[in-house]
Amino acid sequence: MRRLSQLTPLVVAALLLAAWEFGVHVAAIPQFILPAPSVIAVRFAEAWADGTMLRHLVPTVTEVTVGGLLGGALGLLFGVTLGLSGSARRVVSPYLVAAQSTPILALGPVLVLWLGPGLAAKVAVCALITLFPVAISTLVAVRDVDAGTLELMRSIGATRWQTLRYARLPAARSGILAGARVAATLAVVGAIVGEWLGGTAGLGILLNLARGSLFDTPLLFADLLQIAIVGVSAYGLVLLIERVTSRRIA
């Protein structure tokens, strides 16, 4: 029964792909509008075989990794600080929300102006887009630790730092990781948006090339598939961290 439920998503995906393949052939949709899954698969394999995909994948993964880790670390720092200090929360929270409400595409040109069109601007976009969900989830999780647990820590002589280390952070673990899950997928969005602001390589650049100068719609879809794989992998990595840390009862 469990194996059946695990197989269900694969079966649904196979059915959808079959319907897509069948529909494209029956309706005779031109390849430059909507290529069939089989055509996309072949183009995906070709892009890997001739090195195109790898050349564009490496910069994107670098931006996602560096930007995501930087944004995650800053988000954790902000979240813990704001979660512990009511006065810091009152001062900083409105600015944090205002920064998040500003579309990242609008901030992009400013970042390129300050940091240049290289890796730094793209990492900054990724970091900014991931910072907010991690900061907010950390803030809430650290602030809302059970009052009884905090009273226990005081009763056994814990300092503020010890309470953070031994009670607040472990209690907040699942809340923080929920924010990290959202941030992991947003990091990929940040990298693609960052690449659209300028540069020579990256999956976002490849999207523009496939759509524009190459006019290669199957490559466009193969690239979208690759971006989805990067996003799912980043999400899966956070899930893995969640599983490994939840097993570690010390």
Add this chain to the structure above:
Amino acid sequence: MPILQVEGLSHSYGERRVLRNLSLEIAVGESVALLGPNGSGKSTLLRLVAGLITPTAGRITLAGSAAAAGRSEVGIVFQETRLLPWRTVLRNVTLPLELAGESLVTARATAAAALTRVGAGGLLDRSPAEISGGERGRTALARAMVRTPSLLLLDEPFAALDAITRARLDDELPELVAGASTLLVTHDVAEALLVADRVLLLSADGEIALEVPGLRGIPSAERRAALLSPEGAARQMRLYAALDSVAHA
């Protein structure tokens, strides 16, 4: 010198007064139980003694100096066991020692001995989610006792347990905490008499309304029988009657 001296203690939460001019002393090694209706300030008194809140008026002297949070002379067992679910039973008990800067090796040995003493020596590597309510109660007791406090504060520690487990722990408690003075808060008249040398009844506005001797001094094998003896039954009846009278005053 008494281990605990409370003089003229009053406490209010805003407009609501829960303790009024309370004075009491607990001698070294003595066990005192506090009975009283809801809102009479029993749990507040424990928090004040533990230094977790500051009194509106009055003075608390503990082992010769003022009460303060986190003092190693005081161990507290809360009504909910408050075990940390991400730590094993053993690591829950090592926590007060880790916070005090003891090495993990020493802390583990001390905590294992404390768990063995309260009859939970077989649970060391278990998660709090895997053990029963009674075992969680024993673990919380071991955590409170691991720093060998002079005064143990017990805030209805077995209230959430089933009747059989609770009765067993009530029977064992005086021996489990032997050596420490204890201040127990409870709603249960029989429990108060079984574990204490003195039972104090707090009135609805937090004054001591009655004091009755407890049965702790009687050997454990005979304590239950003493509770049901004519003298034990008379003490229970006095406490029930006084409890009823202060609750409806």
